[in-house]
Amino acid sequence: MNTTAPRADMPPSSALIKLMGVVSLICGLLIVTTHQQTLAPIRHNQEIILSETVAELLPGAKKQVSYGVDASGNLSIVEGAEFAGPRLFAGYDAYGGLIGVVIEGGERGYADVIRAMFAYSPQKKAIVGFKVTELKETPGLGDKISSDKKFLSNFKDLDASLEHPIVTVKSGTKKNRWEVDAISGATISSRAVGRLLQKSTKEMIPVIQRNLQRIERGN
Helix, strand or coil, X not given: CCCCCCCCCCCCHHHHHHHHHHHHHHHHHHHHHHXXXXXXXXXXXXXXXXXXXXXXXXXXXXXXXXXXXXXXXXXXXXXXXXXXXXXXXXXXXXXXXEEEEEEEEEEECCCCEEEXXXXXXXXXXXXXXXXXXXXXXXXXXXXXXXXXXXXXXXXXXXXXXXXXXXXXXXXXXXXXXXXXXXXXXXXXXXXXXXXXXXXXXXXXXXXHHHCHHHHHHCC
16 A cells, blocks of 8 residues: 655644634734724714715704614713614704704615615604615616605605504505605515604604603703
8 A cells, every 4th residue: 555655845734723823813803903993984984974864854954963762762862873772863953943853764675674764843743854875676666765756755744643654555546644655666665665664753753752852952
């Protein structure tokens, strides 16, 4: 029987294992370091985008206050993206008057979760603005929920009094202020928006109403 002797210049297996361990450790440290170095700028950019979206949804807002909502529905002023729970964004005019409150929401669409922010007016008890912030729906169909002017007009004065559930109806059949007129050919995505708004308003509007005086003061 012939056996192949190890080459004299070949390092033993233990040395190779140690080398691989050192390389893996260095790679891990580089990944962690890179993540830590990029995390702060990413969060900062996210906050800028959030602030710009709130300003877009609440025209005329000169001041913004971000409130974190805990499990009991209590509010606390939070800064930055460190707060992991749900948040509300209040916008105020130049005289400190409350213009409205922006609420975040998410719901499964056709391809993935649709995320959006919408403006709620406590005075009108209505949704007065809506913007999709994350979308992976079918191009030319489902993604129209972020750009179709007729669909977006649903959210200029959508009843959010909680007296009726917000529902999506077949395109062209809207009769009531709490109904969302769907986009023809994008029914699944349109219905997802309706569910998103219904779920988010049901959870957050009672919190806003309970804390409205504090929100109006901005503290």
